[in-house]
Amino acid sequence: MATRTQTTVVDVAGVVQGIVLVTIPALSTILTDPAHYGLTSAQYGAMFAPQVVAAIAAALAGAGLARRHGTHAVYLAGLACSLAAMVLLLTSAAAMHQQNLAYPLLLAATAFLGAGFGLAVPALNSLAAAFHPTAVDKAVLILNALLGLGTALAPVFVALFVGLGFWWGLPILSTLLLIALLAVSVRLPMHTGARAAATTAGGRMPARFWLYAAFALLYGICETVNGNWAQLDMTTSVGASATTAALALTAFWTMVTLGRLLFAGVTRWLPARATFHLLPFALAGVFGIIASLPHGHTVQGVIAFGAAGLCCSALLPLTISFGQGELTGFSAAVAGGVIAAYQLGYGIAAFGAGPLVSAGTPLSRLYAIAAFVALAMGLLSFAVAHRQRSPRTLHPAPAPVHAPAQSTT
Missing domain, CATH: 1.20.1250.20 (MFS general substrate transporter like domains)
Known part of the structure; x- marks a missing residue:
């Protein structure tokens, strides 16, 4: 202990x-x-x-x-x-x-x-x-x-x-x-x-793993559109001050945290599989609201980014939970692979959006595009969690701890 x-x-x-x-x-x-x-x-x-x-x-x-x-x-x-x-x-x-x-x-x-x-x-x-x-x-x-x-x-x-x-x-x-x-x-x-x-069966990863990887990639795009571009959208598209823009980003990350606690606590009434299906479509709706925010509506912007954080909150841990629950012989590889795919999605949104914005694409248009990404993620959720039982916990168990290898010489 x-x-x-x-x-x-x-x-x-x-x-x-x-x-x-x-x-x-x-x-x-x-x-x-x-x-x-x-x-x-x-x-x-x-x-x-x-x-x-x-x-x-x-x-x-x-x-x-x-x-x-x-x-x-x-x-x-x-x-x-x-x-x-x-x-x-x-x-x-x-x-x-x-x-x-x-x-x-x-x-x-x-x-x-x-x-x-x-x-x-x-x-x-x-x-x-x-x-x-x-x-x-x-x-x-x-x-x-x-x-x-x-x-x-x-x-x-x-x-x-x-x-x-x-x-x-x-x-x-x-x-x-x-x-x-x-x-x-x-x-x-x-x-x-x-x-x-950690158990890792030999051979190639099962074909089903790539569904989880694709979902994590789409999720990485959606999260990063908020995490990396929210402040610039608030200052350029909505006309908010730097302080209010920082508040919007704070609202996003705060609701990501509170959402994980909320959805973990309501699994008795709202099964995790239902949460996994509903949140991407709700996120698409929130992205549509952000894309259409009029100039000067700063309070609504802060609320909208908070709502986006709530919609994002449970999706990544549930992706790992479902993956480890189905692909039990590859639990450690699933966790690492999903995180890697998530980081790839992060990269697409983090540096892929830059040239679009520099070429004159309004940041509000970026959120309209993200709404379609969230819709695709919602549709993919039915393939990922197809006929699976809801995991008992929102937060998957991590890979086992390893002590340093001991020399036998």
């Missing part, structure tokens, strides 16, 4: 990792402001390409690294990568008026951010499960809620620091939190003992 200190460190790490994950997207108005970095929409979008590649690579490699070096080491490596991302972001701030210097630093920062996400978040889920062997579902639920809390806090901190006149306060705060967390985590024993390796 884990000590209170160990569980507290894991929970705090979830909040910190959530803040770090959204730090760069939350600064979108600063990054595209001519008075600061002056990035074009295409440059802003392309900036996330290294993040996607690194996150996919780290997510796919994480299980093997954990078997060789232990989950604790993978967790520490993830924190170190996140710290490097924040240091590079701060370094770019010193050269933000020299784009030939600042932009490469931003690209490197997003690459380290992706690697940190791909390593730290799965490791944290595994540690939370191992520290609470008799209440795995509850522990993972709490950790994911805390991770969501961190993503919701980042835009709040941006609004606060921008209002105080130093936007770079958020990356400084993230850096200090990561340094403190690393200092505690390095000295804290988190060796949970070896557990059985």
Whole structure:
């Protein structure tokens, strides 16, 4: 059984990792402001390409690294990568008026951010499960809620620091939190003992897996249209202030977190399979509302992005739950593959939308396109969850924790 200190460190790490994950997207108005970095929409979008590649690579490699070096080491490596991302972001701030210097630093920062996400978040889920062997579902639920809390806090901190006149306060705060967390985590024993390796049958992944991967890819597009472009849509299309735009992004991530708690709590009355079918169609409707918001309707914009967060909340964890429930011999590969597909969808929306916006496509049109993506996701949900029983928990059990391999020589 884990000590209170160990569980507290894991929970705090979830909040910190959530803040770090959204730090760069939350600064979108600063990054595209001519008075600061002056990035074009295409440059802003392309900036996330290294993040996607690194996150996919780290997510796919994480299980093997954990078997060789232990989950604790993978967790520490993830924190170190996140710290490097924040240091590079701060370094770019010193050269933000020299784009030939600042932009490469931003690209490197997003690459380290992706690697940190791909390593730290799965490791944290595994540690939370191992520290609470008799209440795995509850522990993972709490950790994911805390991770969501961190993503919701980042835009709040941006609004606060921008209002105080130093936007770079958020990356400084993230850096200090990561340094403190690393200092505690390095000295804290988190060796949970070896557990059985995740089951992975030999041979190729079943054809059914690609339905889950396709759904995760579509979901990644829908989530990222909100997470990375909401603030710019609010300021350019709706005419909101930077503070109100940050509030809209906060509303989105807050409702993602609260929605997971809500749908996990109502499974007795609303089966998870029904939730899985209904939410994509509701999201398509919300995207239609966002696309048609008139200029000046800022309050409605904040509410709409909050509703989008609620619609997104349960979809990714349910995708993994259904996949692990059906493809039981490939449980670890399903989790890693779904996360990789989600990151690919993230990349499509993050840097694929940039050229469209730079070519003159209004951001409101982007949300109209996203509505059709959500409709496709809704239709695909019937193929993914075809005749499947609803999972007992909204949050799938993570892959088993691995201790470092012991030498036999």
